[in-house]
Amino acid sequence: MDMKKIIDDIIELPILPEVATTLIKLIEDPDSSANDLNDVLISDAALSAKLLKLVNSPFYGMKEPVTSLKKGIVILGFRTIRSMAISTSVVDLFDFIEFDGFSQEEFWVHSLGVATASSLITEYLDIQNDTAFVCGLLHDIGKLIMNQYAQNEFKEILFYAKDSNLCFYDAEVKLGVDMNHAEIGEFLAKKWNLPVSVQTVIADHHKEPEDTGEPVLVSAIQLANHVCEQLKIGTGGNYGPIVPNHKQCVKFCKGVNIKDIIETLKTSVEKIREMTNV
Ligand SMILES: [Fe+2]
Ligand SMILES: [Fe+2]
Structure with missing residues (x-):
């Protein structure tokens, strides 16, 4: 494609x-x-x-x-x-085009959910800044570029993912797109001059953590993505599992109390929804 x-x-x-x-x-x-x-x-x-x-x-x-x-x-x-x-x-910034299975509100609830969860995860890891929040918020931004500028292709990927019970990324791989949403997101992050760490995480958020220059942040985003999907905090066009290597994520996020994070997230959902509505 x-x-x-x-x-x-x-x-x-x-x-x-x-x-x-x-x-x-x-x-x-x-x-x-x-x-x-x-x-x-x-x-x-x-x-x-x-x-x-x-x-x-x-x-x-x-x-x-x-x-x-x-x-x-x-x-x-x-x-x-x-x-x-x-x-x-x-x-x-985006003209969001809604499809069956892709709503603006749910997309942003998902993004803010992943941002919040990633931020909580890196707090456990004693990371002093909150880059994880920005990474979480923008990890899937490439999908919005597709949604706005390549509607037919975007729809095809989305519906393929739905029919085949795949996550959006795996559907892109199966359909052989020559530039996936992570690469498009990286392209935008570069244009926006975002910090290099953010560019890397957006580009690599579907790679195995060991294969990226930002293994801890990528693991945090993947775990956060997983938790949000499990708790049904918004949707990001995924119909199958996202995390490529759970063991690696756990290794890089050693000491993170996921149960605590889940509890905090549950109480934050309402706040996240309010935030997407302002
Ligand atoms: Fe993604
Ligand atoms: Fe996601």
């Missing part, structure tokens, strides 16, 4: 807004603080409005409406705001 040519011929790829680029840079820096985040938020009216919408959503159960940005920041907390800010600025 000829995908490379379609991708090469795209004249205008979505452009990542400045605010998201800044936030992703902040995430890589373990010393970044709530103050850095506030500075970014204050400069962006649309994001500030979304923050207020999120804090006033039923999930947070406020007795009175919160109208002050400062108060909203305190209630939501650093991590939640950072996650919301990055994810909403990416969500808005």
Whole structure:
């Protein structure tokens, strides 16, 4: 299946807004603080409005409406705001075309679920920055490029995966696409100048962890993907197992209490859904 040519011929790829680029840079820096985040938020009216919408959503159960940005920041907390800010600025970039088995809301719930789970996993591994969150959020971004620019091919892969009970990636392999969603995602990540570690994880998220330059992050994403599929936290167009080498994932994520992560995730689903709606 000829995908490379379609991708090469795209004249205008979505452009990542400045605010998201800044936030992703902040995430890589373990010393970044709530103050850095506030500075970014204050400069962006649309994001500030979304923050207020999120804090006033039923999930947070406020007795009175919160109208002050400062108060909203305190209630939501650093991590939640950072996650919301990055994810909403990416969500808005794509013209999502819905198909049977591929809905915008479920796709983003899946992506945010994997982001949240990956972030929890690397916390156990004492990784100081939260690159895992960005990797989780964007791991399947290549599917959105396909969905927007190569609809027929995308549909064919999706329906093949469904009919054959395969994950999307295995369906791509079977159909012999010359550029799969991981490679397309990497292409976009390069265009967006995302950190090299993020580019690598997007490119390699279906490879065996030992075969990539980022084995720990790739393992974290694969475990997170697996857990989210099991818990049915959104869907990413998969109809079969995703993890290529479970043993390796466990090896690279030694000491991670998956049971704890599952419990935390279960309580985060509602919050994740609210976040995709702002
Ligand atoms: Fe994927
Ligand atoms: Fe996924």
